[in-house]
Amino acid sequence: MQILTAPSKTQQYNKRIHAQYTQPLLLDHAKILIDFLKLLDRDELGRLMRTSERLTESSYQRIHAFTTPFSPDNAKQALFTFQGDAYSAIAAADYSPEQLRYAQEHLFILSGLYGLLRPLDLMQPYRLEMGCSLSVAGVDNLYQFWREKITASLNETFAENGDSVLVNLASKEYSKVVDEKKLQAEMVHITFQQVHNGRLRTIPIHAKRARGMMIDFAITHHIDKAARLREFRVDGYCFSPENSNATEWLFVKST
Numbered sequence: 001m002q003i004l005t006a007p008s009k010t011q012q013y014n015k016r017i018h019a020q021y022t023q024p025l026l027l028d029h030a031k032i033l034i035d036f037l038k039l040l041d042r043d044e045l046g047r048l049m050r051t052s053e054r055l056t057e058s059s060y061q062r063i064h065a066f067t068t069p070f071s072p073d074n075a076k077q078a079l080f081t082f083q084g085d086a087y088s089a090i091a092a093a094d095y096s097p098e099q100l101r102y103a104q105e106h107l108f109i110l111s112g113l114y115g116l117l118r119p120l121d122l123m124q125p126y127r128l129e130m131g132c133s134l135s136v137a138g139v140d141n142l143y144q145f146w147r148e149k150i151t152a153s154l155n156e157t158f159a160e161n162g163d164s165v166l167v168n169l170a171s172k173e174y175s176k177v178v179d180e181k182k183l184q185a186e187m188v189h190i191t192f193q194q195v196h197n198g199r200l201r202t203i204p205i206h207a208k209r210a211r212g213m214m215i216d217f218a219i220t221h222h223i224d225k226a227a228r229l230r231e232f233r234v235d236g237y238c239f240s241p242e243n244s245n246a247t248e249w250l251f252v253k254s255t
Contacts, residue, residue: 001165004166021121022118025116030113032136066124070123076123088212099222102219163185164186189248192253195252195254236254
């Protein structure tokens with residue numbers, strides 16, 4: 001089983017010290033994006049990313065500070081850098097070496113800049129959403145730029161590890177970059193909803209946090225089979241078999 005999740009806009013190193021680190025699998029392709037972005041002035045960058053003047057300036061500075069090769073001196077591990085709603089539920093600062101090893105072997109973080117990141121991959125902070133309409137290298141957007149590369153990289157992992165299931169805990173904005181038709185594994189999509197005014201509803205901020213809680217559950221319990229995720233009962237959520245099928249699993253919070 002492999003788990004797929006989304007990145008976060010908030011990126012701030014949590015000061016966790018862990019000697020092991022790896023390089024992003026698709027870093028050479030990230031460099032293509034960075035080299036193109038470095039050609040844009042601040043106004044062009046702001047229009048592309050649709051960001052405020054403050055955020056545009058921050059992005060501009062990060063792009064021009066980007067340098068390789070990555071080392072612990074100029075980059076930090078991804079799982080210790082991403083913050084935000086989902087990541088606040090992932091106790092990365094407290095994981096044991098064994099739990100970090102599990103995370104490294106089972107978790108992929110999608111990224112508009114890096115394509116795919118493993119938890120211990122070094123990264124430099126950035127702002128580039130997957131939905132950005134960046135025309136580069138003969139394609140019109142980042143979905144086109146990354147789809148084949150990400151899918152092929154995932155398939156290599158499945159072949160190496162003998163995995164047959166990809167558990168999708170990423171947002172639709174990010175997960176649709178994966179080409180399910182070419183994916184050499186079954187993709188299980190997990191949704192979190194709450195009972196609100198007598199109806200089941202997805203409340204984005206709660207759904208994000210629930211995704212993080214399930215990732216934390218998988219890491220701390222060393223879940224190796226996707227079916228075991230149905231045992232997830234955290235913060236009032238429970239698997240709803242009557243509202244699920246083989247590839248679409250719903251977890252409901254009734255309180």
